[in-house]
Amino acid sequence: MPPPFGATDATHHRPGFPKGGSSVAVTRALPEETAIAMVYDGTTHAVMMATPADVQDFAVGFSLTEGIVTGLDQIASCEVIPHPKGIEAQMWLAEDRGAQLAARRRSLAGPVGCGLCGIDSIEAAVRSLPTLAGIGPVLTVEEIASATESLRGWQPLHDRTRAVHAAGFLLPGQGVVLAREDVGRHNALDKLIGAMVRQGIDPAQGAIVLTSRISTEMVQKCVMAGCTILIAVSAPTLHALRLAEGAGLTLAAFARGEGFDLFCHPQRLRAEVFDVA
Known part of the structure; x- marks a missing residue:
């Protein structure tokens, strides 16, 4: 039988095997699919x-x-x-x-x-993407570096299951203001974009934050939504980077609290940070 409509997880009782120990009874919450x-x-x-x-x-x-x-x-x-x-x-x-x-x-x-x-x-x-117009929002180093940590507070299903992705929307000066979770990273992003549009939130006013790598499809979806900044905890693929460069999308990856790598379109990061020989 399928899960009840709206169910997102269920608990299961199984034996566990801690390192160096004998079998113990454990209860795990597993995400529904x-x-x-x-x-x-x-x-x-x-x-x-x-x-x-x-x-x-x-x-x-x-x-x-x-x-x-x-x-x-x-x-x-x-x-x-x-x-x-x-x-x-x-x-x-x-x-x-x-x-x-x-x-x-x-x-x-x-x-x-x-x-x-x-x-x-x-x-x-490998469809053609529109070019994002204008500079859009400008973020500080601290806002980008802490973006994925800010998203952590919006992941109740992940906290229960440790098996789902999240996509969040960050506004300058406010942090993450909306997020959605799903077993699929691209599904979580679609859910976020749909929630933003239904709530009248303009994707062009902030940044999308991901718990995943930056794949081709994640870039495509962000650009189609009109968002100009994409921040992720993991790396982009080469093709995703090429698409972002061509579409005018700012990519920040490896954002894990202590810093991040900025891959393209740095105009949306405060200019005073660029003091590199």
Whole structure:
């Protein structure tokens, strides 16, 4: 049987084996993972394995970052429907967006580790990105270095399970103000972007913070959302860096409290810190 709709974890009792000791009884909370189908105008477009929480945020964010819509007003309705083997996010689009989607219909079925699995052409996987306009927000060294630590306070599911990713939104002078969690890093990012749009928060006013590496898809999603700064606890891939350079996205990686590496577009970091021979 699938988990109850909305369940994000469950406890399991198992033997544990501490180092150098004998078997002891332990109780672990494990994150739930459910098939979530993105259905547009009655046709399934994508099926993702994801944490069954914040599904409307997920549906809206996925729609925006995949270019299916360019604004919340182009989604006429969104209904979350649980099924015995998964969940459907049923969306009906404005007439013009529905016609455009029908013209470029694709099939995608990806595991939590890779949201690009199932794309049926090279062009779709390495799509062109818009160029981010303007400088946008400017952050201090301290704000970037402490961003992932600030995000830690927004990860209750991680605290229980130690098995999920998070994506958060940081505003200058305020720290992280919103976050979402999921078993998939790209799902967490889509959920965050959807939550921001639904709450009227402009992604261009702050930075997105990730608990994962910076992959190609994470850059694509941030740029499609209009966010100009991406901060992560781990490294970018080379292709992700190339995309960020071309799109005008500032990348800060290895942000773990004591510092970070700035990979491209330093104009969004206070200029007085650049005292390098």
